[in-house]
Amino acid sequence: MTEAKRPRVPREKAQEIILNAAEELFYQEGIHAVSVDAIVERAGMNKMSVYRQFSSKTDLILAYMTRKQDVFWQEWEESIAKHPKRPREQIIQFFADLAERATNEQFRGCCFINVAVEFPDPIHPVRELVCSHQKRIRDAFLERTTALGASNPCELAYTLILLMEGTYADSQTYGTDSAAIRMVPAIVEKVLDQAIQN
Numbered sequence: 001m002t003e004a005k006r007p008r009v010p011r012e013k014a015q016e017i018i019l020n021a022a023e024e025l026f027y028q029e030g031i032h033a034v035s036v037d038a039i040v041e042r043a044g045m046n047k048m049s050v051y052r053q054f055s056s057k058t059d060l061i062l063a064y065m066t067r068k069q070d071v072f073w074q075e076w077e078e079s080i081a082k083h084p085k086r087p088r089e090q091i092i093q094f095f096a097d098l099a100e101r102a103t104n105e106q107f108r109g110c111c112f113i114n115v116a117v118e119f120p121d122p123i124h125p126v127r128e129l130v131c132s133h134q135k136r137i138r139d140a141f142l143e144r145t146t147a148l149g150a151s152n153p154c155e156l157a158y159t160l161i162l163l164m165e166g167t168y169a170d171s172q173t174y175g176t177d178s179a180a181i182r183m184v185p186a187i188v189e190k191v192l193d194q195a196i197q198n
Helices: 011-029 036-043 047-053 057-081 087-102 111-118 125-148 153-173 179-197
Strands: none
Touching: 011 036, 011 047, 011 057, 011 111, 036 047, 036 057, 057 087, 057 111, 057 125, 087 125, 087 153, 087 179, 111 125, 111 153, 125 153, 125 179, 153 179
16 A cells, blocks of 8 residues: 655745754754754655755755844844843843743753854854854944943953853753853843943
């Protein structure tokens, strides 16, 4: 008895199914540890369907990273929107929201840092996307540290980036029930106030 032929999935829907499967696996297990076959199995589609939507695994990784970028900036804007035109409170709110996400058991740190470790070649398209994303974060922090009136806005922006990345790392080193992560918003508040006073 022959197996029933699967109904053809519309292109946009197929892309979404494949990308959802890749996102789950890449984020939880790492990119190099996940084969296209594993994505095919998770998506419930055949390999030809994957390559019909994405010409290579690199293209699929870039689509995954682009989606993660969109998520990051949506979360950023949601934090910022809670305190219009108040840069100090906006920054503190971002870190409060980050600390909350970082204590979730499903949290696996920053996907951009994770990917940077897996792609050390600085001219690889995936690594270039990561660097572009990090520069945009730097500019976003710098915009707010300047508006804050910090004596050295550039130094403060980099300090905040290091605190953000430290939060990501701490969640994976010590677990999501980390006292340090819960203290981050208060630490950021002190750092901001000190930067304004100097």
